[in-house]
Amino acid sequence: MKKIIISLLILATLPVMAQVDNDHNFKVTKDLEVFTDIYRYLDMMYVDTLDADEVIGNGIDQMLRSLDPYTEYYPESKVKNLQQMLTGKYAGIGALIRYNQQLKRVVIDEPYKDMPAAEAGLKKGDIILSIDDTLMTNKDVSYVSSHLRGDAGSSFIIKVKRPTTGKILKMKVTRRSIQLPYLPYYGMQENQIGYINLNSFTENCAKDVRRAFIDLKRQGAKGLIFDLRNNGGGSLQQAVEIVNMFVPKDITLVRTKGKLARANREYKTTVEPIDTVMPIVVLVNGNTASASEITCGSLQDLDRAVVLGTRTFGKGLVQVPVDVAYNGQLKLTTAHYYIPSGRCIQAINYKHKNGGSVEQVADSLTRVFHTANGREVRDGGGIKPDLEVKADTLPNICFYLAGARDSSEVLLNYEVDFIAKHPSIATPDKFELTDAEYDDFKQRVLKADFKYDRETEKYLKDLVKLAKFEGYYDDAKPEFEALQKKLKHNVVKDLDYNKEAIKQLIETDIVAAYYYQAGSTQLNLRYDRQMKEAIRLIQNKIEYQKLLTPKKK
Incomplete structure (x- = not known):
């Protein structure tokens, strides 16, 4: 009897489902015909001659913009850009x-x-x-x-x-x-700790990460720092292969779920790992995204590594390239992905009604999941690090010196002259600008027409405007004027106060000219607050294990 009732219910829903499909198909056909008619009239009768590629291209771009920022159309002239992004x-x-x-x-x-x-x-x-x-x-x-x-x-x-x-x-x-150099540097650090920097998940990068890790083990590495900061992702398969280096075979790392059955896939570890016990710290930040989040999120969910840094970007969507007419390609979002705990870390909800909008998923709306050991983790909003350590911030003057707005190009000119005078320099782990060399740079800045905006002065101007608008300025005018004198632009003072940060900026650029990206990466590790904390954590076995242990309730 139950089977008969279920069958009747299914049959009852079929006409409704068929009607829904028919309505959808009619709307699609109607809207395509309307679009074609409108452009045909524009082409025949519009006052100016239209560029078909530009006008229709703008229409396509606007349509895709109402969906999500990752679904993009590449006409034949730009397909190479997509291939570069996918392959590096x-x-x-x-x-x-x-x-x-x-x-x-x-x-x-x-x-x-x-x-x-x-x-x-x-x-x-x-x-x-x-x-x-x-x-x-x-x-x-x-x-x-x-x-x-x-x-x-x-x-x-x-x-x-x-x-x-x-x-x-x-x-x-x-x-x-x-x-493009996707693995710019790896090497041994202090106290037998290995370090690998990976900046994108392009084709075959897993093989090079594997070689680097094996080499570090041969050199005696007892711990690993895996740097995924500013890594925007790439190949999901490469992420799976990298995680497989550290976790056992036959573990499901990623599930993808989409509208079509072919978008639903499982990605498992397929080979025996290299090492399942070495302590690992993964460095992340707000620019760690996509395949990088699959990597650090899987290692976190499986309690295989401590994630250190700041919250990641939060991209839980999967794209695939699709061929379209006239040799174009569409990079199309087809699925969400879910990491071992079952969570999707997508931080933004893309709504498609009324031309499209975005909505940040609030922390209060995220759900609790659990790691292999039973630790609480949450979906939405990216990967939250097990240990939050904020990075050092560059002072405002450094951005201007780096050429963002400096019309004098005093930094570049100094570096070019320095390189011309020095056929060789010390290795990246030892190179340091002397005080005399920094003083030389300082004098060049003072002689150049170097100008930059100090944030304190901008905020003060905004505060003065607000005080005048609300009627408080006249009563507080003496205090405002006194503060304005104290915050007066003083390049000499700023060059002295920010000496260490500016020296690091100059040293990085100079070292890159001799030792390329590997050298500049190695040099910056000497100043890196998050790196130092990662080394400290690996050495502290008790604290490391505590972070991977569920909190007692």
Whole structure:
């Protein structure tokens, strides 16, 4: 009897479901016809001639913008950009370039190690004058970059001016496939602790992480610091393979759930691990996202590592590339992913009604899940670290010196001159700017037309405006004027007060010119508050284990 009732209920719902499907299909057909009709009339009758690619492209972009920021359309002309993002590869010369505010020209900023730019002899600060017969004067970074890139194996003549000598140099450069450095540095730190820095989950990165970890174990590593700060993610499969290095075989790490059955998948560990007992600390921050969150979240859920730093970005969505007409591609969000505890860490709820909107998931609305050991963890809002340690913040003056708004480019000019005078420098773990060298830099800043906005002065101006608006200013005018004198712009004082932070900035750039990204990463670890805390934690076995143990109620 029960079976008959259930069958009748199912049959009763079928007409309703069919009606819903028919209504949906009718709406889709209707709206597509309306869109086509509107554009046809625009094309025939609009007062100006329309660019079809631009107008319809804008329509597509607006439609996708109402969904989520990760669903994107790439026409044939931009498919290479998507492939570079997915693989970390492009064909070019292998160098960072930047716009020089003082010269109003694009210059070489940082050649990559063993890449065409470095092999041709291009150096930091070289002013790009022309590429083949095309002048690069009055051009922006994107224009110059588009001419530096091309087909692998193709060659061009680049003409640059070296600022330290004033000489015009011509070099032949042959483009080749460039793999962005996704693992810029790994090495042994103090007290037999290994360190691996991974900045993206691109193709085959798991193999290199595996090699690095095995090498560190051979060198005697007794603990590991795995740095995923500022790692925006990438391949889910690579994340699974990396976690598999530290946890047993046949554990389900990730489940994806979407509208279509083919979007529903399970990702399990498939091989025997390398090490399941070595203490691990994973460093994260607000720019740790996607595959990085799968990695640190899985290690947290399985109580295999302590996560240290600040809360991660909170991207719990999965995208796949889909081929569309005329050789375009659509990067399409197809599913949510769920890590071992069963939680999805998506921080933002994307609503699709009324043109689309976003809503941050409040902490009070998140749900409790449990790790393998029974510790409480929550969904929504990214991965909350087991031990919160905030990073050092750079003072405002550093952002201006780094060229964000400094029209004098005093920092770049000092670094270029320093590099020209020093054929070699000490290794990254030992290099340090002397007090005399810093004083030289300081004098250059004072002689240059260096200006920057102090945050205290901006806040004071806002407070004065508010006080005047609310009628309190006149009574407090003497106090405001006294405070204004004390907060008066004083570059000498700021250069002295922020000496250590500015020295680190200069040292990082200089070391990168000799030892590339590996060197600059290694140097910055000396100053890194979160790194120091991670080393301390690994050495303190009792505290480390306590963080992985459920709290008694």
